[in-house]
Amino acid sequence: MTGSYPTIGRRTSKSGYLDSPACTRLSRSATHQLYSMLSAQDLALLQKTLGRDLTDVEVACFENLWSEHCSYRSTKPLLKTLPTEGDEVLLGPGDDAAIVRFSDTCALAIGMESHNHPSYVDPYEGAATGVGGIVRDILSMGARPIALMDPLYFGPLDTEKNRYLFEQVVAGVADYGNCIGVPVVRGELVFDHSYSGNPLVNVVCVGIVDPDRYITARVKQPGNHLVLLGSSTGRDGLGGASFASRDLAGDTEAASRPSVQVGDPYTEKLLIDAILEMAETGKLLSCRDLGAAGLAGASSEMASTFGAVIYADQVHLRETGMVPREIMLAESQERMMVEVAPEDVALVGRIAEKYDLGWSDVGEVISEPRYIVKFHGEVVADLPIDLLVGGAPLCSWEKEPYSAETPFSRPEAAVKDLALAVLSHPDVARKDWVYEQYDRDVQLRTVSVQNDAAVLRLEDKALVFSCGCNPRHIYLKPFEGTANAVIENASNLACLGADPLCLVNCLNFASPEHPEVNWQLEQCVLGLGDAARRMTIPVVGGNVSLYNESDEFGTQIKPTPSLGMVGRGDVRQWTAPAKGDLLALIGTTEPDFGGSVLDAVTGCGGHAPAVADPAIVAVVRDLVRExxxxxxxxxxxxxxxxxxxxxxxxxDVTLTGDPLEELFSETYGRFLVAVRDEAALAGVEHRIIGRVGGDALTLRLKGETVVITPEELEAALSSTTRRMRF
Structure with missing residues (x-):
């Protein structure tokens, strides 16, 4: 499973393995082995179902395909509660990516993926291959990748290790995206102690395809051949799916490094061109990226509606002496598998050779629902395919609600000092050092990347991008914080006059075996679904990443249901207000300091925001459009x-309420707008707070006037850049 939720309603075996007892977590010592042992319950269940012992290849297949990363054992019932259908949704969750109609002649392929654990062990390669993997997910639908977003989450920059992780992750994203010619147009950066030892690297990719010609990942007919295309298979990435499904507690970089893939963006660019040319022939019947669980994962999931025979000895290899287990489970990058009719194998081979890509005819679709692997004529795996794919027993963990909000304690510092501290926080300060590494104009579609959303020109309309969430708010109020993340991303689109088309997500959490974490997970998914339904935004795909915690730093990540949202509107570039414009505040401000940046810099505590009224989003969208x-x-x-x-x-701004509440509260559902004349806001509840112009930011507050000069602003906003001078 490489980025979409599992298909609902898959076949079940007569043996009833889907109703087996909840799984038991692998022992910590076992998880540090390259091939971890299956849990005792899983192994006993498999032996009973099969009536025999398993081969080493079969054990490796189950270890990876029954991992949390591939099977969603802890989250599948929750994911089924999300709204996934919509008027423009052509293909929802269950494939490598979703397909959403943009116009009569253009559809979007969209997916979101995480590459968290690999990015801690090897941040450059982990981030780079995360980009490569999500791009191939889009490519597998027959779509041309056109844009990326990268929500990233790190520990504070005051430690050398976190600065190193940050620098290398950004470089990995930038280098891979730039080399393959897909612009990174949007991103998010969050810094919090909880990500020390376990950074989060989430990536969204969007592609375009003819709405009548997209490809799916399920094979179509017995007798067709399965052809492996792209890079040679090596030992890199072995056990990657099971590695991604465990925590890093007590781990060492050296022990886990074999589980991290190594990317080659130049081969990826050739693979993009080759697959798109193959798709144009109409001969590709299905296609899948080789991601988690490698060849075993891609071929078994592709063939799950029928069955397959795989000839492991026919795979083109990079290293000599590889055994079947390694060939089947290696996660070497830049590889794709396609289904073609027997008479078309030579055609796809010629196209692959045209782009100097390796290829192998490695398998065949069969009518019997079995997954068979042969190596030099010997059968090394023979399994019921529905047991391997979709047959993992569900996990059921205890849940325990908690209350983490604390009473508000008013900071004693002067308002100006607090203001400069908030502006210096890396979540708020300028991110030029990062964005300048990304080629955001490649492909010549980019119109605007300013403010909180990016605009790309697509046909005669605008495709608008937003991403992210606020983990500090979500930690305090998981349901409300996640619902507000949906509303906030839609608000970003509204500021450019765009309607949301769909959203995708990465659900990043610590171990669900902790009752409070499992409660967070449930509340976040319910909050996501509630807000998405209220705003009629379909959730078309996503990824679940659990066990994000670290003994090295003593951390568990804050709940981070990171979102990616795309919308459609008229082409417009975000513009700053002109001198003399009036500034107006739309929406009601509450004393919401809990989880705010003010809280982060002072520890003031307080309540986190309640769920905002999403109706205000449409009001502002109409103001912009008109x-x-x-x-x-x-x-x-x-x-x-x-x-x-x-x-x-x-x-020059005048604020009559409590200065801290007016300046630093993070209540959602509020907008700052500029108008030439107040009459433009007729019929919209608002408050005029000032006028653009002058030599400084002058804040006329209750009891005092605070003046922040351009020099002071520059010093505060560039603080993050200064910290990144390694």
């Missing part, structure tokens, strides 16, 4: 202060 506002931005990290600095760093 040209009634000259500029709009939503209020999120850093509250009104951060929005003012972003939109109007030189302005």
């Amino acid at each position: 040209g009634r506002v000259t500029s709009a931005t939503d209020l999120s990290l850093g509250g009104l202060l951060a929005a003012l600095v972003k939109v109007a760093p030189q302005a």
Whole structure:
């Protein structure tokens, strides 16, 4: 499973293995082996079902395909609660990527994936291969990849290890994306102690395809051949799926390094061109990326509606002496598998050779529902295919609610000092050092990457991108925080006049064996589904990444249901307000300090925001579309202060309420807009707070006036860049 939720309603065996007892976690010592032992319950179940002992190849297949990463053992029932259908959804969860109609002649392929554990062990290769994998997920649908987003989450930059991880992850994303010519147009950066020892590297990719000609990953007919294309198979990435399904507690980089794949973006670019040319012939009947669980994962999932025979000795190899287990489970990158009729094998081979790509005719679709692997004539695996794919017993963990909010304690520092501290926080400060490494204009579709959403020109319309979430809010209120993440991403699109088309997600959590983490997971998925239904935004795919914790740093990540959202609107570039424009605040401010940036820099505590009213999003979207506002931005990290600095760093602003609440509260469902005349906001509840212009940001507060000069703003906003000078 490489990035989409498992298909609902798959066949079950008469042996009843789907109803088996909940699984037991692998022992910590066992998980540190290259091939971890199956749990005692799983092994006993398999032996009973098969009536025999398993071969080493079969054990390796089950270890990986029954892992959390591939089988969603802890989350499958929850994922079924999400709204996945919509008027524009042509293909929902269950494939390598979803297909969503953009116009009568263009559809989007969209997916989201995580590469968290590999990016801790080898941050450059882990991030690079994460990009490569999600791009191939899009490619496998017959779609041309056109854009990437990268929500990234790291520990504080005051430690050398975190700075190293940050630098190398960004370099890995940038180098791979730049080399294959797919722009990274949007991203998010969050810094929090909980990610020390376990950074999160999430990637969204969007591609375009004819709505009548996309390819799926399920084989179509017995007798067809399975052809492996791309790089040679080596030993890199062995056990990657099972590795991605465990925590890094007590791990060492050397022990886990064999589980990290090594990428080659130049081969990936050739593979993109070759697959698209093959797709144009109409001869590709199905296609799948070789991601988690390698050849075993791709071929068994492709053939799960029928069956397959795989000839492991026919795979083109990079290394000599590889045994069947290694050939089947290696996660070497830049590989794809396609289904073609026997008479078309030579055609795809010629196209592969045209692009200097290796290829092998490695298997055949059979009518019997079995998964058979042969090596030099010997059968090394023979399994019921529905037992291997979709047959993993579900895990059931205890849940325990908690309350983490604390009473608000008013900071004693001066308002100006607090303001500069908030603006200096790396979540708020300028990220130029990162964004400048990405070629955001390649493919010549990019219109705007300013403010909180990116705009690409697609046909005569705009394709608009937003991503991310607020883990500090979500930790305090998992349901409300996740619902607000949906609303906040839709708000980013609204500021550019776009309607959401769909969203995808990466559900990143610590071990679900901790009752409080399992409760977080449930509440986040329910909050995601509730907000998506209220806003009629289908959740078309995603990924679950669990066991994100580290003994080395004593950390468990905060719940991080990171989102990627795309929308459609008219082509427009985000613009800053002009001198003399009025600044207006739309929406109601509450004293929401818990989980805020102010809380992060002072420890002030307080309540996290309640779920915002999503109706306000449509109001602002209409204002933008009708040209009634000259500029709009939503209020999120850093509250009104951060929005003012972003939109109007030189302005005269008067705020009559409590200064801390006015400046630093992070209540959702609020927007800062600029207008030429207040009459433009007729019929919309608002508050005029100031005017653009002047030599500084002047804040006329209750009881005092605070002036922040351009030099002071620059010093605060560039603080993150200074920390990244290695």
